[in-house]
Amino acid sequence: MKIKKIILNNFRVYNGENEIEFSASKSQNISLISGNNGYGKTSFLTSLVWCLYGKLMTEVDEKYKSEILESGGYHNFCKHTFNNNARFDNLNKVAALEKSLNDVQHSVFSKAELTHEITQLNSFSVSIALQDVLLPAFPAKSIIIKRTHDVVKGKETVEILIDGDTNELSKEVGPDIFINDFILPKEIAKFFFFDAEKIVALAETKTTEEKRKLSKAYAEVLGIKKYVDLKTNLEHLRIRLRKKAAKGTDKEKLIELTKAIEETEKLISHSQEKAGSLEEDLHNKKLQSDHLQEKLIREGTIISVTELKQLKQLKQQLAERNNELNNRVKEMTDLAPLAIASKLMEKAKKQLEKENSQHQLQLSQAFLDQKVSSIEKAITSFSKEHKLDKNLMDGVNAIISHNLIIEKKVNFEPLLDYSPEQINSFNAVYANLKGSYKDSFELLSKEFKRTHNEYLSVVQKLRKAESKENDSIVIEIRSDKDKLDLSIEAKEGELIDLKAKLIALTNELNSNAKQVSEITKRLDIEERERLKDETTSRLIIELDAFITNLKIQKKGSLEERLKKELNKLMHKTDFVNKVHVLIQGDLIDFELYNVKGALIKKESLSKGEQQLFATALLKSLVDESSIEFPVFIDSPLQKLDKEHAKNIINDFYPYVSEQVILFPLLEKELAEKEYDWLLPKLSDVYLIKNIEKGSYFEAISAKDVFKQLKKKENHVYEH
Numbered sequence: 190m191k192i193k194k195i196i197l198n199n200f201r202v203y204n205g206e207n208e209i210e211f212s213a214s215k216s217q218n219i220s221l222i223s224g225n226n227g228y229g230k231t232s233f234l235t236s237l238v239w240c241l242y243g244k245l246m247t248e249v250d251e252k253y254k255s256e257i258l259e260s261g262g263y264h265n266f267c268k269h270t271f272n273n274n275a276r277f278d279n280l281n282k283v284a285a286l287e288k289s290l291n292d293v294q295h296s297v298f299s300k301a302e303l304t305h306e307i308t309q310l311n312s313f314s315v316s317i318a319l320q321d322v323l324l325p326a327f328p329a330k331s332i333i334i335k336r337t338h339d340v341v342k343g344k345e346t347v348e349i350l351i352d353g354d355t356n357e358l359s360k361e362v363g364p365d366i367f368i369n370d371f372i373l374p375k376e377i378a379k380f381f382f383f384d385a386e387k388i389v390a391l392a393e394t395k396t397t398e399e400k401r402k403l404s405k406a407y408a409e410v411l412g413i414k415k416y417v418d419l420k421t422n423l424e425h426l427r428i429r430l431r432k433k434a435a436k437g438t439d440k441e442k443l444i445e446l447t448k449a450i451e452e453t454e455k456l457i458s459h460s461q462e463k464a465g466s467l468e469e470d471l472h473n474k475k476l477q478s479d480h481l482q483e484k485l486i487r488e489g490t491i492i493s494v495t496e497l498k499q500l501k502q503l504k505q506q507l508a509e510r511n512n513e514l515n516n517r518v519k520e521m522t523d524l525a526p527l528a529i530a531s532k533l534m535e536k537a538k539k540q541l542e543k544e545n546s547q548h549q550l551q552l553s554q555a556f557l558d559q560k561v562s563s564i565e566k567a568i569t570s571f572s573k574e575h576k577l578d579k580n581l582m583d584g585v586n587a588i589i590s591h592n593l594i595i596e597k598k599v600n601f602e603p604l605l606d607y608s609p610e611q612i613n614s615f616n617a618v619y620a621n622l623k624g625s626y627k628d629s630f631e632l633l634s635k636e637f638k639r640t641h642n643e644y645l646s647v648v649q650k651l652r653k654a655e656s657k658e659n660d661s662i663v664i665e666i667r668s669d670k671d672k673l674d675l676s677i678e679a680k681e682g683e684l685i686d687l688k689a690k691l692i693a694l695t696n697e698l699n700s701n702a703k704q705v706s707e708i709t710k711r712l713d714i715e716e717r718e719r720l721k722d723e724t725t726s727r728l729i730i731e732l733d734a735f736i737t738n739l740k741i742q743k744k745g746s747l748e749e750r751l752k753k754e755l756n757k758l759m760h761k762t763d764f765v766n767k768v769h770v771l772i773q774g775d776l777i778d779f780e781l782y783n784v785k786g787a788l789i790k791k792e793s794l795s796k797g798e799q800q801l802f803a804t805a806l807l808k809s810l811v812d813e814s815s816i817e818f819p820v821f822i823d824s825p826l827q828k829l830d831k832e833h834a835k836n837i838i839n840d841f842y843p844y845v846s847e848q849v850i851l852f853p854l855l856e857k858e859l860a861e862k863e864y865d866w867l868l869p870k871l872s873d874v875y876l877i878k879n880i881e882k883g884s885y886f887e888a889i890s891a892k893d894v895f896k897q898l899k900k901k902e903n904h905v906y907e908h
Contacts, residue, residue, distance in 0.1 A: 190372075190817040191848045193320045193331070199272040199313040200239075201232040204883030209875060213819075213848040217872040220850045222886070223859075223894075224877030229884045230852040233877075234823055238382055239270075240315035240336045241368050242375050243345060249378045258472045264343050271313045271340045274882045279310040286310070311341040323817070324371055334368065373818050380807055381846075384823040411743045411813055413736065420732040427725045428705055443708055446701050453698045457691060464687050471680045474673060481670040485663060486651075500651055507644040514637040517792070541612055564589055613769060616786075744770045747813055751779065754805035758836045759798065765789065779806070797833060804837065808845050819848035824858065831863070838866045861895050868892070 194210045197203040211220050224230055238246050238253065244263045247254040260266035286307050314337040322329045333350040347364035349356065359367040369375055479501075565586050572582040752768040759765075767782040781789040781802075791802060811820070822842075842849050853859035859867075871891040878887050889897055 190322050190819070191320055192317060192819050192850075194316075194318040195237070196314075196316040197233070197236050198315070199275040200236045200315055201270055201272060202229040202879075202884045203232070203236075204272050204274050204885075207885050209886045210888075211848065211850070211873050213872045215847075217870055218846070218848055219842055219867065219870045220848070220873040220875075221867075221871060221891075221894075222850060222852050222875045222877065223855045224884075225854060225857075228877045228879050230823060230877065234382055234821055234852065236315045237317065237821065238378065240317050240334060241373065241378070243336060243347070243365070245365060245375055248375050249382070258469055259476070261473050261476075262469055267313075267338045267343075267345075268340050270338075272883060275313075276340075283307055283310050308339050308342075312337050312339045314338070319372070332372070334364075334372070373816065377814075377816070380810055381818050382821045383807070411747070411810070413739060413743065416732060416736050416739065420729060420736065423725050423729050423732065424706075427722060427729070443705065446705050446708075450698060450701050450705070453694055453701065457694050457698065460687055460691050460694065464684060464691065467680060467684045467687065471677065471684065474677050474680065478670060478673050478677060481666055481673065482651075484666050485670065500647060504644065504647045504651065507640060507647060511637070511640050511644050514633065514640055517633055518637055537615070541615065545612065561589060740772050743813065744772055747809055750809035750812055751805055754808050754841075755781075755802065757840050758801045758805055758833065801833060801837075804841060808841060811845055817847065819850060820846040821850045821852070823852045824854070834863055835866060838863060842867070843870050855894065855898055864894065 191213055192211055194208065196209075197207045199205065209222070213220060222230065222233065235253070235256075238249055242249055244257075247257055257263055257266045260269055286303055314335060316333060316335040319332045319334070320330065322332050329351050331352055333348075333353075335348045335350075336345065337348075338345045349359040349364050349367060351359065362370070373381060568582055568586060568589075571577070572579065748768045748770050751770075752765055755765045755768070764783070765781050766784040766786075769780040769782065771778040771780060779791075781791065783789055791799065794802060842851070855864070868891060873888065874891045874894055875886045875888055876894075876897065877884050879885075
């Protein structure tokens with residue numbers, strides 16, 4: 190699947206209709222779109238995500254969720270997205286058309302035509318044309334997806350054309366489900382639209398919640414989720430079949446539990462919506478509070494607005510760093526009891542080694558017993574055939590048995606009985622404790638205290654900036670801020686209670702579902718339904734086994750791919766000797782080991798190395814998936830030295846997808862020498878230019894890029 194054409198109409202900085210076309214081929218599959226700071230590279234990427242997912246773009250990446258929240262909700266986000274120049278230019282036109290609409294009998298246009306024209310003037314849109322599409326349901330040469338938003342009515346429409354016509358499938362399931370199921374699932378879109386500088390977040394996930402979110406995306410990419418969903422649907426089907434057969438007390442209990450489950454699911458859905466609204470309202474109130482805070486400081490004339498912004502930025506950075514260090518301290522504190530009990534850990538390690546040795550011994554003995562038996566049979570047969578001396582042959586057999594049989598440990602019972610994965614995890618923790626745990630913990634504690642003190646100092650400076658407490662204006666602003674802060678505090682308390690309620694409801698739902706499962710297991714069903722039940726049960730068992738095997742298969746394949754990609758991109762030979770993919774329940778995580786078998790902590794890697802890890806992971810995941818979609822990469826070479834950049838250009842970009850679109854800052858992150866490495870693979874190059882009304886695309890020859898940049902009139906900015 191490739192993108193043939195994209196049309197932006199009044200989307201942010203792009204005034205009017207702006208079209209860009211691609212001609213990627215197998216030998217030249219990379220396109221480049223560039224512009225210096227301020228002219229719309231980020232807006233262009235956002236337009237594509239918006240076109241595909243609309244308000245669901247909040248589920249693609251946290252940055253889109255934050256952007257919509259900061260705008261004051263999706264409706265305001267769309268209002269701000271409509272190009273300002275187009276909005277002002279169209280005001281008079283809309284007014285004239287509305288006047289004609291009120292006096293339609295004297296107009297040359299019909300009411301429908303006038304209404305359509307007004308809608309067009311009040312709307313912005315993005316259209317994506319796809320080609321070489323392989324849908325599982327039917328072949329299609331092209332698909333066009335167009336999303337339009339009317340900022341006045343707040344109405345949004347999505348049009349999907351397959352080979353130029355509307356299709357029953359897309360109409361039946363709806364455009365959002367069609368895009369999610371047949372084009373690109375929103376859960377994994379972040380792997381196809383990403384900022385290369387910011388993907389280091391993949392190497393920095395700390396909390397279980399962050400890992401769980403990423404794990405869902407990994408499971409979707411690896412194709413595991415669809416089979417888990419299928420198994421869940423079959424389990425629900427089996428419950429429905431057995432529910433029909435329920436009698437007496439069981440039937441009453443099942444009806445009661447089913448009703449409770451339905452009500453709980455509705456309550457959960459309602460609570461989630463309420464929590465979302467609360468978070469949005471809370472975010473807006475905090476923005477208002479910050480605005481009042483700025484007013485207080487300005488009235489106090491203690492510091493300038495610029496200094497205020499710098500202080501606030503520093504406060505945010507220190508808060509984030511403080512939180513990060515706090516999480517790391519907690520992680521290391523969790524290991525403290527193990528460090529204190531080092532003697533017990535030593536005993537546990539010896540016990541594990543003893544059990545592993547005995548396990549290997551048992552395996553070896555079983556193998557040798559089999560071989561000795563085979564050799565004895567062969568010698569006996571040979572001696573009979575050649576009429577050899579029996580005593581001599583018995584002696585030979587005795588010598589073989591004596592030298593090959595290993596002395597067995599009698600009555601050995603394993604105490605720990607760890608699996609290989611558990612042994613690896615234990616060894617990693619043990620190596621950490623025996624290594625630099627104490628020094629690392631002390632350094633981490635010192636840095637945490639220093640950062641926390643710096644944070645408190647900045648907070649104090651901000652407070653001191655609020656002077657002139659007796660000034661009437663300051664008193665009024667202070668009163669408004671205090672009321673707002675009380676409201677924020679109340680909302681935060683309400684949100685905490687709501688989230689606690691959600692946890693309780695989820696637990697209640699799981700408990701009731703478990704009871705339903707237990708009741709349905711013991712029910713007898715009628716003969717006509719028995720075959721359905723048996724078939725469903727068999728399919729569930731087979732699916733369960735298939736999912737287990739699929740996880741093992743994907744685990745091994747992903748480990749090999751990731752190791753290969755890491756060592757290809759990094760210029761350190763055998764930097765990573767082993768990659769271990771951990772799949773525990775619904776969590777998927779990655780561990781790296783060096784040639785000595787020691788765990789490489791991802792947070793200890795440099796930012797450049799973390800970026801390479803995340804890049805290698807993305808490439809491995811895309812290769813593992815069966816999804817064909819272009820890959821868009823913003824800030825492609827930030828924080829990479831020349832050697833790493835060369836590896837990325839030669840070994841990553843040409844192979845990550847059949848179509849790759851890069852958004853570099855030419856002359857800054859992509860110099861002329863690096864561009865020359867990329868040149869043989871380039872199919873299209875566009876520069877983003879700007880006039881007074883907005884930005885637009887200009888196609889140029891790939892060979893003339895740096896000549897164009899040297900011309901003064903072609904300097905541009907990025908949005």
